[in-house]
Amino acid sequence: MKTTTKTRLLGLAASAILATGSLAHAESKMAGKSVIFVPITMGISLTEAWAKRMKEHAEIGGYTVEIKDAALNTGVMSELLAAAIAQRPDVLVVHNPTVQLLARQIKQAEAAGIKVLQLKLQSNQQSSAFTGANWTRIGTEVAQDIVKECGAGSGKSGKVAIIPGQLTAADSVLMNEASFKVFAEHPEIEVVSNQASDWEPEKARQITATVLQQNPDLCAIFGHWDVHTMGAGAAVKDAGKQDSVLVYATGGGDADACKAIEDGILDREWSYDADGQGRDAATMIDLLLQGVTSADGSMISVESPLKVIKAGEGYRPDLCFKL
Numbered sequence: 001m002k003t004t005t006k007t008r009l010l011g012l013a014a015s016a017i018l019a020t021g022s023l024a025h026a027e028s029k030m031a032g033k034s035v036i037f038v039p040i041t042m043g044i045s046l047t048e049a050w051a052k053r054m055k056e057h058a059e060i061g062g063y064t065v066e067i068k069d070a071a072l073n074t075g076v077m078s079e080l081l082a083a084a085i086a087q088r089p090d091v092l093v094v095h096n097p098t099v100q101l102l103a104r105q106i107k108q109a110e111a112a113g114i115k116v117l118q119l120k121l122q123s124n125q126q127s128s129a130f131t132g133a134n135w136t137r138i139g140t141e142v143a144q145d146i147v148k149e150c151g152a153g154s155g156k157s158g159k160v161a162i163i164p165g166q167l168t169a170a171d172s173v174l175m176n177e178a179s180f181k182v183f184a185e186h187p188e189i190e191v192v193s194n195q196a197s198d199w200e201p202e203k204a205r206q207i208t209a210t211v212l213q214q215n216p217d218l219c220a221i222f223g224h225w226d227v228h229t230m231g232a233g234a235a236v237k238d239a240g241k242q243d244s245v246l247v248y249a250t251g252g253g254d255a256d257a258c259k260a261i262e263d264g265i266l267d268r269e270w271s272y273d274a275d276g277q278g279r280d281a282a283t284m285i286d287l288l289l290q291g292v293t294s295a296d297g298s299m300i301s302v303e304s305p306l307k308v309i310k311a312g313e314g315y316r317p318d319l320c321f322k323l
Contacts, residue, residue, distance in 0.1 A: 037051065102123055162179070267310060
């Protein structure tokens, strides 16, 4: 009995030493290294959630995370990225406003040995890694739902307004491509507007108000980010058309999104869960700092899980996250 117990204890001790050694080994590869995050803007739940998770992982791993906030200024963003590359961090995290704007600088960073993680919005330029939603899947699923609600047999007009943030942003490019592919198979669906809001709720509200005046029988609005789509939803509410116009959005699924659904400002959100996306991005940073690469040198991609949050049966406030 005593021999068995002793053997078990020695085994546990050995396991503990191995585990501690593995942890120290992992930390030694990350400790003292640096990460720079260049978001389109801070002060929104999306980027704040990502930054929170990055900082949590950095504290555990012993590395630093510096944030350079472009504050919605694309010119400033290019300047900040140039400054970040000059600092030679181990990992650079970029949040691309368009598919082309930062492409040259991403290529420059990678050529200088800086691993670049593209977060949520992709550039045309490949890099070491990407973490974000599958925009083609979202665009397809939303379009299919719109066909179901507004298409043949629905008794509705089939008229749809699309409100991208930027027409050249990766999410809008891919979602529009996927949506129009679905709509092409259903000629009863008519896209009456496809105007970008520049991510601004007030501009989205104004666009929607004009579209509703021109198309009082509008059936659905598809906004490419919940924050500015809430402006569109407010215009629908102001026009007294909440019962006839469905407002679709994509987004990070924070508490404000659930509140908008409860208030009838949004009807359905395809959420990629910004909090979970932040954990995925932070884990990817850990891996890049430890030297992980793909076997064939291609970009490592992690797709964010999706969930549909909508009013009615099955809705729960805890489907959204709180910072």
